[in-house]
Amino acid sequence: MTTDSSTELGMPALRTGTELVPTLADGAPPATAKDYTSDQEVRWCPGCGDYAVLKAVQSFLPDLGLRRENIVFVSGIGCSSRFPYYLDTYGMHSIHGRAPAIATGLATAREDLSVWVVTGDGDALSIGGNHLIHALRRNVNMTILLFNNRIYGLTKGQYSPTSEAGKITKSTPMGSLDHPFNPVSLALGAEASFVARTIDSDRKHLTSVLSAAAAHRGTSLVEIYQNCPIFNDGAFDAIKGRDTAADALIPLVHGRPIRFGADGAKGLVRDHETGGVRVVEVGRDGVTDDDVLVHDAHAADPSTAFAISRLTDSGYLNRSPIGIFRQVERATYDDQARAQVSAAGHAAAGEPADRLAALVGGGDTWTVV
Amino acid sequence: MSKQVQQLDRVVIRFAGDSGDGMQLTGDRFTQESAVFGNDLVTLPNFPAEIRAPQGTLPGVSSFQVHFADHDILTAGDAPDVLVAMNPAALKANLGDLPKGATVIVDSHDFTARNLAKAGYEANPLDSLGEPDDVLAGLAVHPVDLTGMTVAAVKEFGLSRKDASRAKNMFALGLLSWMYGRPTEPTEAFLAKRFSKVPDIRDANLTAFKAGWAFGETTETFAVRYEVKPAPMGPGTYRNITGNLALAYGLVAGSVRSGLPLFLGSYPITPASDILHELSKHKAFGVTTFQAEDEIAGIGAAIGASFGGALGVTTTSGPGIALKSESIGLAVMTELPLVVIDVQRGGPSTGLPTKTEQSDLLQAMFGRNGEAPVPIVAPQSPGDCFAAAVEAARIAVTYRTPVMLLSDGYLANGSEPWRVPDVSPDSADLPTIDPDFATETNHGEGEDAEFWPYLRDETTLARPWAVPGTPGLEHRIGGLEKGEGHGNISYDPANHDLMVRTRQAKVDRIADSLPPLEVDDPSGSARVLAIGWGSTYGPIGAACRRVRKAGHEVAQVHLRHLNPFPRDLGEVLARYDRVLVPEMNLGQLSMLLRARYLVDAVGYNQVRGLPLKAAELAEALAALITETQQTEESRP
Incomplete structure (x- = not known):
């Protein structure tokens, strides 16, 4: 329930993402990954990155300590959108691109649910691009897991809105002509209050990002690099390779200098000519430790986060920041919508049935006897 | 000066002017006065799709027709007995609808060379009244300087000439109110309230309204007053109501009756937007209104809310239904309650946004992929939109299905006296709407007890509605074909055949809950x-x-x-x-x-x-x- 004091302030107090969701009773045995596993046979291709994400989510959900019946997964269409069937929570496998809209209605109608959206690069950024950006700007309390494999898997291998330009696929035998979206840049442009990126193969990082996303009140967008072994195998080899990962991955940790490369030899500094950021070798060309940018995920202004997001290659992936780009507090659409309904309800006197009689019998009336 | 009073049993008046002349308001006020007086009435607003079409032109003409009578009437009238035309374009645009002998009151002030040219008149038709070339021959034409007299009447308020002349619609209303003996109190109270924050404008409008009345009483131009006695109506409390307002009230009533919070997901579209506007005022009833980014998100959010246990509603017009088709199919497949309101307008494509049509019936019936049966209900009059909305909610909740409600532009904006129904909890005016949420497992015993989301009620064939938050009933639904009973994904041919037939049978069974048709055949021997x-x-x-x-x-x-x-x-x-x-x-x-x-x-x-x-x-x-x-x- 929305409290009276928050109503008086005209804006609900900021809370954690799951604050209004019922938790397990004191003394109840903690849930396990098995509790969250449905009886349905998982039907992804062997080697699909989705398996790793599913395992991570099933293992992570018990950590939230929530009642399982108050968790809902909503998905669109695509390989990753089969996700809800494999979790023993409430779920809806909806239609292509519309999961954020459906989740918006659900999250607004029910403050006591932990609402998750599972979507892919085609589902979220192509057919559902409109709903995604509007969910982000409204800041509805939900967590969106965007599985990005940079290809259409379920329709068997056409290029997606995150595929690199020039990609040869079934529908683009001479190379695709589309310039790709950078999902993190897009989300920051829509003023998302929580934007992060992680990788299917890094269970620890994935889990920590999911944990922060769930704790955030508002729309959390988590881009998950996910390998499609059938139609786009190796898309993330550079950032997963033993020899290349150190130079390819730029870990973002709030409050820490942004360093990467072997022995942290590289770092990010502000580029005063472009207003953006650039990669430097620390200790060379007069660059000192003090020059290295300290990551501030809580900065109100998203400009630096956006600049960092631009370091991701738009072609074949050789370099990409991962972690939480941005996490700021902003009033959520659903909290405010419920506060308005609640305030109006408190201001009205009498039973609904009596008020209904007054409503339909209002205006200029006349009586015939 | 005493004037002759003539009794009439019914009159059709059409107020016509430029879109900026306030004709809808004028017509609406005359309607309210007639309603309070006790006439039966039906109205027909007619306005351009453009907010401000070029001033003074034929496409910019806006009109409001009201038919009022001393007996029960059913239409807004085929042709006006009286036309009030505020400019040459309004005269020209409506002339073709006038029968011989009709009365025409024109604002002669606006018959300037410029306005005549805009309307396509080569000569001023008022200059040749009674002459051989009189284009208005056969009509009783009364040129009156409405604007000039209005400006003179409100001079004391020191308004600009432009602001002063804006009150001319109230002068015209005053004149017509005198002519037909309408009570003036409702309009005076209305003006006092509407313009309470701008005393100058309020006083100017009130003064113009009274001046119009006084002009009618004193001028020799109008020798006759008319009287249309109140119509006998059954006992009850009445109000005048438009279809969109009645529809919004019906949705609130469906929500209160079922105990389900109302969630409206909608995107603005003519002529349905007023339902969104109205419902957004009723948050005190637990109504949530969500103005979505598009039609698809509007219905998507409503489906999400229904999944969460709300009464999901989406409102739109024909083009919006086209966009929502896939989502309606999802609601058919997931068997969730949903009320889909289509306020039909002229089509195809953008068509005639402000005009009425009934051409979405087959879209409602068949406009989806696959065998996707959707119940359809339709209101028959503006006031009936209330009962139709309640009925749509009843069917949606009882049978777990999307329901299409087909209103139209005429019902939406037209109005009629409406007997206020009894909405008390034990009222017989409203049906029972029982959400009957599932709270327990329904298949197997003991350790093996499970919840099967597609195990059906034997009578209605409705599936159980278990909302998130209900322990032990966790389940997944979606657009893929369901296995009968357990509801898991099934590609089995025989199961698909069974499920397609079952969804159809469920909709067919709604007929078991319908009353017999009312056949109006007084002699019993019509052929x-x-x-x-x-x-x-x-x-x-x-x-x-x-x-x-x-x-x-x-x-x-x-x-x-x-x-x-x-x-x-x-x-x-x-x-x-x-x-x-x-x-x-x-x-x-x-x-x-x-x-x-x-x-x-x-x-x-x-x-x-x-x-x-x-x-x-x-x-x-x-x-x-x-x-x-x-x-x-x-x-x-």
Whole structure:
């Protein structure tokens, strides 16, 4: 329930993402990954990155300590959108691109649910691009897991809105002509209050990002690099390779200098000519430790986060920041919508049935006897 | 000066002017005065799709027609008895609708060379009244300097000439109010309230209104006052109401009745937006209104809310339904309650946004991929939108299905006196709407007890509605085919065949809950039946009355439910030799009746963006009746 004091302030107090969701009773045995596993046979291709994400989510959900019946997964269409069937929570496998809209209605109608959206690069950024950006700007309390494999898997291998330009696929035998979206840049442009990126193969990082996303009140967008072994195998080899990962991955940790490369030899500094950021070798060309940018995920202004997001290659992936780009507090659409309904309800006197009689019998009336 | 008072049983007045002249407000006020006076009435607003079409031009003309009577009437009138024209364009645009002898009051002030040219008049028609070349011959034309007198009357308030002349619509209203003996208190109270924060404007409007009344009383231009006595109505409390307002109230009533919070997901579109506006005022009833980024998100959010246990509603017009089709299919497949409101307008594509039409029936019936049956209900008059909305909610919640409600532009904006229903909890005016949420497992025993989301009620074939937050009933639904009972994904051919037939059977079973048709056949021996649906109820009823007055026999049936049809429809159709189906489309109900009942339905079809005219329809009915008799006589 929305409290009276928050109503008086005209804006609900900021809370954690799951604050209004019922938790397990004191003394109840903690849930396990098995509790969250449905009886349905998982039907992804062997080697699909989705398996790793599913395992991570099933293992992570018990950590939230929530009642399982108050968790809902909503998905669109695509390989990753089969996700809800494999979790023993409430779920809806909806239609292509519309999961954020459906989740918006659900999250607004029910403050006591932990609402998750599972979507892919085609589902979220192509057919559902409109709903995604509007969910982000409204800041509805939900967590969106965007599985990005940079290809259409379920329709068997056409290029997606995150595929690199020039990609040869079934529908683009001479190379695709589309310039790709950078999902993190897009989300920051829509003023998302929580934007992060992680990788299917890094269970620890994935889990920590999911944990922060769930704790955030508002729309959390988590881009998950996910390998499609059938139609786009190796898309993330550079950032997963033993020899290349150190130079390819730029870990973002709030409050820490942004360093990467072997022995942290590289770092990010502000580029005063472009207003953006650039990669430097620390200790060379007069660059000192003090020059290295300290990551501030809580900065109100998203400009630096956006600049960092631009370091991701738009072609074949050789370099990409991962972690939480941005996490700021902003009033959520659903909290405010419920506060308005609640305030109006408190201001009205009498039973609904009596008020209904007054409503339909209002205006200029006349009586015939 | 005492004036002659003439009794009339009914009058049709049309107020017409530029879109910026306030004609809708003027007509609405005259309507309220007539309603409070106790006349029966029906109104027809008609305005351009442009917010401000070029001033003074024919496309910019906005009008409001009100038909009021001392008896029960069904239509807004085929043709105006009185036209109030605020400029040359308003005169020209409406001239063709006037019968011989009609009264025309024009604001002579606006008949300037410039305005005449804009309206396409080469000469001022007011200059040749009574002359051989009088284009207004046969009409009782009264040129009155409405603007000039208004400006003079409100001079004391020190308004600019432009602001002062804006009150001319209230002068015209005052004049007409005097002419037809309307009570003035409602309009005075209305103006005082509406302009309470701008005293100058308030006083100017009140003064102009009173000046118009006084002008009528003192001028020699108008020698006669008219009296239309109150109409006898059944006991009860009445109010005048538009279709969109009644529809919004019906949705709130459905919410209160079912105990389900109302969630409206909607995107603005003419002529449905007023339902969104109205519902957004009623948060105190637990109503959440969500203005979505598009039509698809509007219905998507409503489906999400329904999944969460709310009464999900989406409101739109025909083009919006086209965008929502896939989502309606999802609601059919997931078997969630959902009310989909289509306030129909002229189509195809953007069509005629502000004009009425009934051409979405087949879209509502079939406009989805796959076998996706959706129940359809339609209101027959503005006030009836209330009951139709409650009925849509009843079917949606009871049968776990999306329901289509087909209103139209005429019902949405038109108004009529409406007997306020009893909405108390034990009222018989409203149906029972029981969400009957599932709270327990329904399959297996003990350790093996499970919840099967597609295990159906034997009577209604409805599936259980278990909302998130209910422990032990966790389940997944979606757009993929379900296995009967357990609801898991199934690609089994026999299961798909069964599920397609079951979803159809569920919708068909709704007919078990419908009352028998009301057949209006006073003599009981009519050979011809007129059958319609939606807003054509008024014109069809009025046409039947005319036909009967002329000594013919005709029966009338009007359909509230278009899918499923009532159980006795086939039997009713079979009773008559000929069936006429008047519709504002090219024969959509005709097609359904022919397909379903093999009846040789005769269409009467117009798609002019306007309600059917009762007189023309009566002629068609009479012709069919005569033809039927002749066929009978020519038989050996």
